[in-house]
Amino acid sequence: MQNHSIVNHLFNCKYMSRYRLTAVFLFVVMFSPVRADEGMWIPLLLEQTRYRQMKELGLKLSPEDIYSINHASLKDAVVLFGGGCSGVVVSAQGLLFTNYHCGYGQVQSHSSLEHDYLTDGFWAQSAGDELPNPGLTATFLERMEDVTAEVLQRITSGMTERQRNDSIAAAVARIVKARQPAKHHRVDVKPLFGGNQYFMYVYEIFSDVRLVGAPPTAIGKFGGDTDNWIWPRHTGDFSIFRIYADKNNQPAAYSPDNVPYQPRKYAPVSIAGIREGDFTMVYGYPAATDEFITSYELDYLIRQNYPLRVALRTERLEIMERYMQADAATRIQYAAKHAGVSNAWKKWQGVIHGVQRADGVKQKIARETAFSQQIADNPQWSRDYGLLLEKMKNNVEAAALLQQASACYAESITSIELVKFAGSLLTDIPPPNQDLLKKASGFYKDFSLAVDKDIFVAMMKAYLANIPEAYHFEEMKAQLKRHKGSVEKWADEVYAKSVFRSYQALEKVLANPKSANKLIQKEPMIAIYLSGQAMLNERVYPSLRRLSQEHDSLSRVYIAAQLQADKERIFYPNANHTMRISFGQTVGYSPSDAVTYQPFTTLEGIMEKDNPDIYDYRVPQALKQAAEQKNFGQYAANGMVPVCFIASNHTSGGNSGSPVFNGNGELIGLNFDRNWEGTMSDVVYDAEQCRNIIADIRYILFIVDKVYGAQRIVGEMEVRE
Ligand code: ARG
Ligand code: ASP
Numbered sequence: 001m002q003n004h005s006i007v008n009h010l011f012n013c014k015y016m017s018r019y020r021l022t023a024v025f026l027f028v029v030m031f032s033p034v035r036a037d038e039g040m041w042i043p044l045l046l047e048q049t050r051y052r053q054m055k056e057l058g059l060k061l062s063p064e065d066i067y068s069i070n071h072a073s074l075k076d077a078v079v080l081f082g083g084g085c086s087g088v089v090v091s092a093q094g095l096l097f098t099n100y101h102c103g104y105g106q107v108q109s110h111s112s113l114e115h116d117y118l119t120d121g122f123w124a125q126s127a128g129d130e131l132p133n134p135g136l137t138a139t140f141l142e143r144m145e146d147v148t149a150e151v152l153q154r155i156t157s158g159m160t161e162r163q164r165n166d167s168i169a170a171a172v173a174r175i176v177k178a179r180q181p182a183k184h185h186r187v188d189v190k191p192l193f194g195g196n197q198y199f200m201y202v203y204e205i206f207s208d209v210r211l212v213g214a215p216p217t218a219i220g221k222f223g224g225d226t227d228n229w230i231w232p233r234h235t236g237d238f239s240i241f242r243i244y245a246d247k248n249n250q251p252a253a254y255s256p257d258n259v260p261y262q263p264r265k266y267a268p269v270s271i272a273g274i275r276e277g278d279f280t281m282v283y284g285y286p287a288a289t290d291e292f293i294t295s296y297e298l299d300y301l302i303r304q305n306y307p308l309r310v311a312l313r314t315e316r317l318e319i320m321e322r323y324m325q326a327d328a329a330t331r332i333q334y335a336a337k338h339a340g341v342s343n344a345w346k347k348w349q350g351v352i353h354g355v356q357r358a359d360g361v362k363q364k365i366a367r368e369t370a371f372s373q374q375i376a377d378n379p380q381w382s383r384d385y386g387l388l389l390e391k392m393k394n395n396v397e398a399a400a401l402l403q404q405a406s407a408c409y410a411e412s413i414t415s416i417e418l419v420k421f422a423g424s425l426l427t428d429i430p431p432p433n434q435d436l437l438k439k440a441s442g443f444y445k446d447f448s449l450a451v452d453k454d455i456f457v458a459m460m461k462a463y464l465a466n467i468p469e470a471y472h473f474e475e476m477k478a479q480l481k482r483h484k485g486s487v488e489k490w491a492d493e494v495y496a497k498s499v500f501r502s503y504q505a506l507e508k509v510l511a512n513p514k515s516a517n518k519l520i521q522k523e524p525m526i527a528i529y530l531s532g533q534a535m536l537n538e539r540v541y542p543s544l545r546r547l548s549q550e551h552d553s554l555s556r557v558y559i560a561a562q563l564q565a566d567k568e569r570i571f572y573p574n575a576n577h578t579m580r581i582s583f584g585q586t587v588g589y590s591p592s593d594a595v596t597y598q599p600f601t602t603l604e605g606i607m608e609k610d611n612p613d614i615y616d617y618r619v620p621q622a623l624k625q626a627a628e629q630k631n632f633g634q635y636a637a638n639g640m641v642p643v644c645f646i647a648s649n650h651t652s653g654g655n656s657g658s659p660v661f662n663g664n665g666e667l668i669g670l671n672f673d674r675n676w677e678g679t680m681s682d683v684v685y686d687a688e689q690c691r692n693i694i695a696d697i698r699y700i701l702f703i704v705d706k707v708y709g710a711q712r713i714v715g716e717m718e719v720r721e
Pocket of ligand 1: 229
């Protein structure tokens with residue numbers, strides 16, 4: 001903490017030179033109690049990058065134990081779960097752990113009034129009880145390979161950006177074709193360092209993944225949106241699946257004849273305990289970070305883009321909450337939507353706070369200043385990069401208004417559920433197609449006309465107030481003119497007339513093919529949708545696309561220049577939804593003056609929060625009972641069950657469900673979140689503030705084994721004491 005304020009103070013000094021800045025950084029590094037390391041490292045390159053530091057912190061494995069294509073290694077236990085989460089295999093029979101919030105959709109899809117797995121939890125009593133999930137996949141990385149030379153071989157300096165992109169696309173297609181991905185395999189080629197490097201990834205995809213167990217939501221999402229992004233935390237954020245294969249242990253579509261998959265490698269579990277300062281390693285699929293971001297972009301994000309988005313979501317959340325508090329049915333209808341809107345809303349506020357607190361924009365300016373001086377000292381670089389930062393700045397400025405219009409549109413007009421629904425029908429299943437009704441019945445189950453109408457009024461007003469007239473769309477202007485400028489009157493008319501106002505109204509219109517055909521011409525929600533899209537396609541997207549391509553190519557050069565200028569430093573590429581490793585230690589932090597957080601929470605904290613009147617803090621009876629009877633088994637430490645812990649691993653969205661390993665490569669927990677003060681780690685990493693939040697494997701096993709008696713599950717795992 002102390003170090004932090006010193007940095008702040010010095011950054012604020014007007015006359016600080018970049019040499020003094022370097023001195024400050026050295027000081028912080030040398031005296032910082034946290035020996036965390038920023039970075040999401042490529043498993044294949046660990047030895048050339050961070051292996052030595054990891055060993056110093058307590059890693060006992062060899063690089064080959066972590067990543068190898070010659071024999072089973074830890075990477076073979078790491079799974080890409082579905083499209084966006086991570087997971088880990090924990091038994092010789094393909095048992096898989098991921099987060100509860102990652103498997104939530106599946107748990108929900110199997111739930112009904114008779115089988116309310118969300119309220120009661122679900123534990124398959126036998127293999128036959130394990131529930132198939134159409135569409136769900138578990139993907140293993142077979143290998144990754146640097147294919148930069150192959151991808152860039154035909155690139156010449158005289159090429160236009162367009163020619164360059166075409167050449168790269170052709171090379172990527174050649175590579176994928178040459179590798180001839182086997183059935184149930186996929187070959188991806190992805191850019192790293194903004195397109196200065198390319199890696200190929202060969203994946204094996206399993207598509208018979210069954211639900212084995214999940215705690216009640218009151219455990220899996222304990223704390224709900226209230227505690228989301230917050231430390232201290234008490235969430236049992238886990239769910240359990242099993243991967244099935246055909247008789248030859250190969251991936252196969254669901255079949256009752258499939259058998260549990262025998263993985264190349266599964267992770268053993270350690271319940272020996274974790275102490276402060278212990279080494280931790282997160283192995284998973286972080287989705288997107290932007291550490292090379294310029295000061296201009298960062299400044300734009302935290303002063304314009306995020307504040308506008310946050311403000312619009314605040315209005316939307318308030319409307320939902322008003323109705324949710326007044327009516328239990330609406331609370332259930334809007335719970336998942338509210339959680340979805342609230343997740344990024346809360347994160348962005350954390351990012352704004354964190355970037356300001358870490359003086360992130362000044363950090364980036366310092367980097368740019370140092371970079372400019374380096375360029376100035378080298379005539380060749382001056383020629384190559386002299387105008388680069390200036391161009392990047394101009395690019396951000398030129399794009400700002402368009403970005404605002406596009407972001408505002410997405411957060412306001414597109415957030416009106418009926419506009420969005422009308423649009424999705426047009427693109428997916430244009431009327432008079434009868435499939436529309438199927439989709440509609442799912443939609444109306446969780447829809448309230450009153451909520452949406454209020455959102456319509458608030459969001460139209462917000463768009464009008466925030467975005468200049470050049471980006472108002474024709475339907476908006478025409479309707480406001482008709483209603484003498486009153487958004488309320490416009491809403492009264494639309495919500496009374498729209499055929500989308502209810503399932504019944506829509507059904508009736510569709511029953512008659514003639515009126516169904518007229519739907520597209522007459523329906524006000526469709527008119528709004530089409531007019532809005534037309535405006536975006538004419539006035540926003542073309543320029544924005546051009547600017548964003550320009551941005552990407554400038555940024556590729558900027559990153560290349562930094563790699564070249566700072567040869568000493570070992571860089572890591574931004575997260576791009578490929579397999580990465582981050583490492584750190586179990587350690588607390590101090591979010592503000594006089595406040596320090598310990599790195600561990602326990603079951604005692606759950607009992608302290610217990611409050612049947614607060615939805616997010618209701619504790620299931622079975623858990624209360626186990627706590628009262630102290631039925632902790634081997635899962636307790638100091639007489640209490642540990643629940644969550646934090647560490648200094650650099651993680652991002654997509655790392656949810658990632659295994660967290662100790663120095664021996666034993667599973668000690670599942671990553672599921674970050675602390676609010678550290679959510680800026682996607683753009684500015686601050687070792688003092690950034691923490692990842694982990695569900696302790698002992699809590700998970702305690703829930704499975706002691707609270708719900710699902711010994712069948714624990715029995716097949718390798719649990720080390
Ligand atoms: N913040 C975590 C992540 O970004 C968890 C989100 C799910 N939980 C919630 N209460 N919305 O995914
Ligand atoms: N909760 C995030 C996820 O779902 C993890 C994070 O952003 O730290 O991937």
